[in-house]
Every structure is written in C-alpha cells, then in structure tokens.
Amino acid sequence: MRPSAIFPVLCAIAAVILGFLCIFAGSKKDFMEDYHILTLNTSRIGQNVLNETLSSGSSSDNSIISWISNATSSISDSITDELNDAVNSVVSSIADDLGLKDFYSAHLMDYCWGDYTPQPVPNATVKSSEIHKNITACSNRTAMFHFDPTAALEKSLNESGLGITLDDLNWPDDIQKGLDALRIAYKAMFVLYCIAVGLSFLVLLGSLFGVFGGGRLSAFVNVLLATLAFLAFGIASAIATAVAVKGSDVINKYGEDVGVESHRGGKFMAISWAGTGVLFLAIIAWCVECCIGRRQKRRTFTEKP
Template identity: 45%
Template sequence: MRLSALFPMACAIVAFVLSMLCLFAGHKPGFMEEYHIVTLNTSTLGHNLIPTTTTSSGSTPTATSIGSFFSSIAHNISSTIEGDLDGIIGDVADKLAKELGIKQWYSLHLMDMCEGTYAPNATEKGASLNVSTCSNQTAMYHFDISKQLNQELEVGPLKINLSDIDWPSDIQSGLNDLNVALDATFVLYAIGIAAAGCAILASLVAVFLHGSRLISFGNWGLASLSFFALLIASIIVTVVQSKATHIINKYGNEIGVYAYKGGKYLTLTWVAVALMFLATMAWVVEFCVGRRNKTREYTEKPQRTRWGKPRASDEAAFRRAGV
C-alpha cells in the first residue's frame, strides 16, 4: 500500500466538503445563515426621512419630504420614544421596519438570498439572525435587493415604493455589475468541486498502486485544477465582498442601509484553497520521489550481454565484492 497518498487524499476530502458548503450555505432557512457573502442591515431604512419637527405644544410632527405617507408612522414612533429619532435604538428600529413592511436584514448567498429579523433587537451587540424566508435556490443567482424591497414596501402598511424613501439607483446598478462576477464564481466552484472529487477517487487508486508515476502525475493534475479554480473563485468572492459593501455603504448609509462582509464565508473558502494547495504539493513530492526511485533502480541494474549474461566488467565487480 502507498500510505503517503493518504495525506493528499485527506486534504482533497476536506476541501471538497468545505467547497460544497460554500456553494450551498444558506440554501434553506437556518442552514449556515452566518456564512453569507454580504448582509444588509435595513432595520433603520428611511429613518432620515421621518419627520422630527414638533410644535411647541408637542403636537403631532409635521411631515417632510415624503408627505402624508410618514405622518402616521412618525406619530406612532414618537409616542414610543422622546428626543431625536435619528438615534433610533432597540425596539424602535424593530417598529420602523415593521411599519414599512420590510425585514431587518437581507443576506446574499451564492445561490439565493435570505431575509429575517434580529434577536433580541436590531441594535443589540451580537444579535442573532432569525431567518424568515429564503428565495428559491438558483444557479448563477442574481442579487436584486431593489426589486425585493420595492415589492415588500408596496404590500406593506404604508403602500409606498423605493422612490418614496429616496432609494439610490446606484446601489442596484453597482450590484448588477458584480452579479456577472458571481456567475463566474459559481462556475469556478463547480469546477473546483468536481476536480476535487475526482482527485479523491484517483488518490484512492494511488494508495494501492505503489510506485506509479503516471498515477502521481494524474493526481497532481486534478489537484492543481481544483486548487486554481478554488483560488480564483475565492479571489473573486473577496473582491465582490469589498466592492458590494463599499457601494451599499457609500449610497445607502444616509437612508439607513448598512452592508457587512461575511467573514466566516471567506474563512471557509480560503481554507479550502489552502488544503488543495497542500494536496497539490504533496503530489509533486510523490512524483519526484517516484522518479528518483526509478532512476536509482535503473542505474543499479547490471548490464548484460546479448546472451543474457553479465558483462566481464560486471563479473569482476561481483568477484571483488565477494559475490
């Protein structure tokens, strides 16, 4: 048995599992929700447009930029808290999202989007994510947060749309450009996973075929393919995270939308890359060791005449060696 082949096989197995998790994280409510690519906090969406001006007698606030739509919500919220509404905390944020008819957060996964609320509230440090629903799992999923929010606003209590809360069109325009990169990421993950799976099977063969350099070379090729596919996919995801959060925070912070990178997802994908790199290097070592052993066997093999007998020089060497 070729026990040295067990190490790269183990690396390929773990990388295969981690890559599958990167692909299917969040595919149903509650399944690895914290392993998202990007998450949007919309618990304070539109808070800057809520009228805060009151009369000296403390009467109902006067509506500002979106008119009568927010008159009722301003009255309800102002009865809950006192002071400046720009300092929304605790359950006030919960009530704001509920009044608008939207969820408090939306998370992007590679093949779908999930949404839900924070527990115990949106401003609690380390608040957990309560998942309400996830979209249908789709290969090459496109993250259209503007469409999702607009649909929920239109059926919400206030019956408004994104234009009423001054939603910047630049947010979705920027995300649309990144969707193309995510399409490529899906394809690369599929290639990396398939190559890793084949590498596992080929490694199993190598365990029982000792000294076969062809098997080592084939395993190296599969491991290399998986490594480079996962490497490029991980680079793309890292760039997409950075650009998506920058775009959303740049245009959305003023209206109460905040974006955060999925650190756990990055850890998952880069660990898979590291493991396939180790598997690739292990097969390089296996190939080089096998080649050296073959060379040693060839040089140590005595030369024979055309009749199959050792040459005279070889016989003299044997006699000197006492053979």
C-alpha cells in the same frame, strides 16, 4: 500500496466538502446562515425620512413622510434625554410596519431574510454580541443566482399593501448600479465553484488510485488535476472576496443616507480560502511523490548488475 498518498486523499475529501458547503450554504432556512457572502442591514431604513419629519414638523406630499408623521406624533411632543432610544425604536417599528425585514443575506444560490433578536440596535441594556439573526424564510435555490436588493425590498414593500415604494424612502439608484456591475462576477463565481468541486472529486479519485498503485505517471496526473482544482477554487474565492468587499463598500457608501448598511461574510470567505488551501497542500504532496518516485527509479536502475 503508497501510504504517503493518504494525505492528498484527505485533502481532496476536505476540498469536496468545503466546495459543497460554499455552494449550498444558506440554501435553506437555518442552514449555515452565518456563512453569507454579504448581508444587507435594513433595520434602520427610513431614518433619514424620520429625521426630516421630526425636524420639520410639517406635512409633505411624500406618502412615507405623511405616514411617519402619524406614527411619530406620540413622541414629537416629549423630547427627553431618551430621545435616541425612542427614535431607534420608532425606526425599527417603521421597518416592520412597512413589511421590511431587518436583514437580507445573500448566498451563492439564494438570499434569506429575517429579523434581529431581541432588537436590531444595541443600547445600554442590550449589547451587540447579544443580538442574533432570526431567519424568516429564504428564496428558491437558483443556479446562476444574482442578489438584487432592490427587487427584494420592493417585494417586501408590495406585500405590505401600504402603497409605499423605494422612491418614497429615497433609495439610491447607485446601490443597484454598483451591484449590477457585479452581476457577471456573481454568476462566474457559481460556475467556478461547481468546476472546483468537480475537479476536486477527480483529485480524490486519482489520489485513491495513487494509494493502491501507480508510479510517477499517476503522481504527475494528480499534480495536474490538483493544480486545476486549486486554480478554480482560488479564482472562485478571489471573485467571492471581491464581490463581498465591493458590494459592501457600494452599499455602505450610498446607503448611509437612508439608514442601510452591509456586512461582509467573513465565515464564507474562511471556508472558501480553506478549500483553496487544502488543494495547495495536495499539490505539494503529489509533487513530493513525483520526486520520491524518480529517486526510487534511479536507485533501482543503479542497483541492476
């Protein structure tokens, strides 16, 4: 029996669990929703059109501007010191009336949507730390999923029955173009996480075998398996980080004009890189076992008469 091999067993167990969590995080309502890759905040969408309506005070052929003019007529004649709060309230109401949710969060196999409670925008009475997500529903789990914000928003607009499109909201095409460039990376990320989980499971089996028997050969095989799992997990984590950073940057760059912003999923990155880290520890542990096995073999050889 090799008690020192228990440590890489624990590392392999942790890697398998963390890998599954990365794959299935947010796969259903209220299951690890905070562990998203990125979140699209649409609670203030239409603010640009609202500002245009308030400043011009005139009608327009744009259906959304005409609709907002009616929605804001009650406050257009009462501009006070509380105008900002009033505008924020109207913007939130506009998003709700259009059928849009406050946020759309992207996960590895689906996306979820819902509203911020008690309200989407902090003010003098509600701090940002007091605002939480309230999940409405999630899309169906799909292997090789790719988050398409344009399709998600159009689906919500169509369900409202108002006949308003993203073109009416001046939705930038550059957002979709930027995220389409990440489509292959998103799918590769899913494949690599699956490979990482499979290899981590093999590391677990090999480590269990190494606990109860085997010499340097079993340790060497486990080093090889752990290295492959580490590379798969590490590349998947790197791609996930790149997708989150690049996707958020694109949305924030082009979405600012229409009141849309994005947030990266820090918690998802944390568990993903943690899985990579424990596999690195498993590699070190089995390398030590290889060295110990070689030293013991030399000692046995020199002690022979």
